[in-house]
Amino acid sequence: MATSEPLSAVPVSARPYQGHPAGIVSRGAAAVVDLLLGAGIVAGLYLGVAGVAFIVSPRRFHWPSNLGWSLPVVGFVVAVAYLTLTWCVTGRSYGDALFGLRVINVHGDRVNVVVAVVRAALYVFFPIGLLWVVVSGKNRSVQDIVLRTSVIYDWVPEQPRAVAAAHH
Amino acid sequence: MTETEIPDPPSTALVVVPPRWRPPVVVDVGIEVASTMTRGVVAVTRTGLRLAAPFARLVVRPPVVPQKHWPQSRFLALADHGRQIRERREDQLAAQLKVVVPAVVGAVVDWIDLTALVVNKVDFDRVIAAIDIEKVIDQVDINAIAGKLDVAAFIEHLDIDSIARNVIVNIDLPEIIRESSGAMASETVIGVRMRGIEADERIAGIVDRVMRRRRGRNSPLDDSGRPDGDV
Numbered sequence: 001m002a003t004s005e006p007l008s009a010v011p012v013s014a015r016p017y018q019g020h021p022a023g024i025v026s027r028g029a030a031a032v033v034d035l036l037l038g039a040g041i042v043a044g045l046y047l048g049v050a051g052v053a054f055i056v057s058p059r060r061f062h063w064p065s066n067l068g069w070s071l072p073v074v075g076f077v078v079a080v081a082y083l084t085l086t087w088c089v090t091g092r093s094y095g096d097a098l099f100g101l102r103v104i105n106v107h108g109d110r111v112n113v114v115v116a117v118v119r120a121a122l123y124v125f126f127p128i129g130l131l132w133v134v135v136s137g138k139n140r141s142v143q144d145i146v147l148r149t150s151v152i153y154d155w156v157p158e159q160p161r162a163v164a165a166a167h168h
Numbered sequence: 169m170t171e172t173e174i175p176d177p178p179s180t181a182l183v184v185v186p187p188r189w190r191p192p193v194v195v196d197v198g199i200e201v202a203s204t205m206t207r208g209v210v211a212v213t214r215t216g217l218r219l220a221a222p223f224a225r226l227v228v229r230p231p232v233v234p235q236k237h238w239p240q241s242r243f244l245a246l247a248d249h250g251r252q253i254r255e256r257r258e259d260q261l262a263a264q265l266k267v268v269v270p271a272v273v274g275a276v277v278d279w280i281d282l283t284a285l286v287v288n289k290v291d292f293d294r295v296i297a298a299i300d301i302e303k304v305i306d307q308v309d310i311n312a313i314a315g316k317l318d319v320a321a322f323i324e325h326l327d328i329d330s331i332a333r334n335v336i337v338n339i340d341l342p343e344i345i346r347e348s349s350g351a352m353a354s355e356t357v358i359g360v361r362m363r364g365i366e367a368d369e370r371i372a373g374i375v376d377r378v379m380r381r382r383r384g385r386n387s388p389l390d391d392s393g394r395p396d397g398d399v
Contacts, residue, residue: 011358014365021385023368026361100361134375137385139368153365 010155014100017153021139024131026099027151031123031130033095038079045074076124083120088113091154102154105147115147122146 010018046064054061086093091102091110103119105111111119122129122143129142136145144150228240235241372385 011362014358014362017365023365023372025367025371026364029364098357098360099364100357134371135379137381139372139385153361155361 014153014155018155019152022099022101022151022153023139024133026101026153027130027133027139027141030093030095030099030101031127033098034079034083034093037094038075038082041078041082042071042075045078079124080117080120083123084113084116087111087116087119096151100153100155101151104150104152106149111147111149115149119143119147119149 050061050064053064083093086096087103088110090097091104096102103111103116105115126142132142132145133139138150140150228243229235229238376385
């Protein structure tokens, strides 16, 4: 006695948008959230390093300075690692989850590690590529076009697409 | 006489044709002779009547006699009287049949085991096949029947517990609870997401208008939900 339409917790007003490519505002806001999170992680690392230095020799403690290239390198590594991990494991970073977005590949599945790493690196190096969403007819950024990915509205926490694919 | 084959009746025919009985040849010869003779007699009679007609007319309607004294007028009067008698007898017979027929039929039905007769002789498969169930259902007032149902008594007989348990198992209730009570579905998050979608739509609409796109970009994807390869 299975019904054709599965029960869904998604509000009725949002249902028509599920699975459709997300626009620039949602994606931009999600990116900002991720950026703040990344900055927070880097700041946390900095405080951690300073804390360790303080514990090791409290007398000679001074805030780490003259960071040089280490800050951008750490920032890059943190951002790429964070985005890769989240896109591979759940299909969405924290910012994506907040705005109900999901990164999918051309088959509608989660992206694999290679695609996720390259995509993350491209976003960190060339964030302005996101703005192509405004112009694109399919709401795709430069990174999406290069890697044949999409970002869709998908408010359901699990991934029903993969479940449905397994049944077919 | 040539013999023409009667085709078998179709299976849905209401009349059952029994197997044909074949009489001896002598009978067929007799029938043929009788038929020929009858045709001859009819022809002779018809010719005789045609020849005799003018004389008969002269007899029944003599030209010099007034009409009321014609033999024809007398015949008609007799016929009229006879008709009245016949009609009276018919009425009497009909009245008697009304009494007699039910009594006879009742007696016959009493003698015969009607149920056994129907069971043995009626081909129910064909009867059912001939019924237009759709039409019958159309004529039935389901609502009126439903109105007469004792729903409470009906429900009492149902094992609601097991039905509910089955439903819960089938709909994966824990998953629904997880979905609806999770942080992702809280009111604030829903509000933020909806504002995001609305803003996306507005900006996409403006850009599409500026770029003179005839179809908006948020037209539904194809069934697979697969994004197209173009830009």
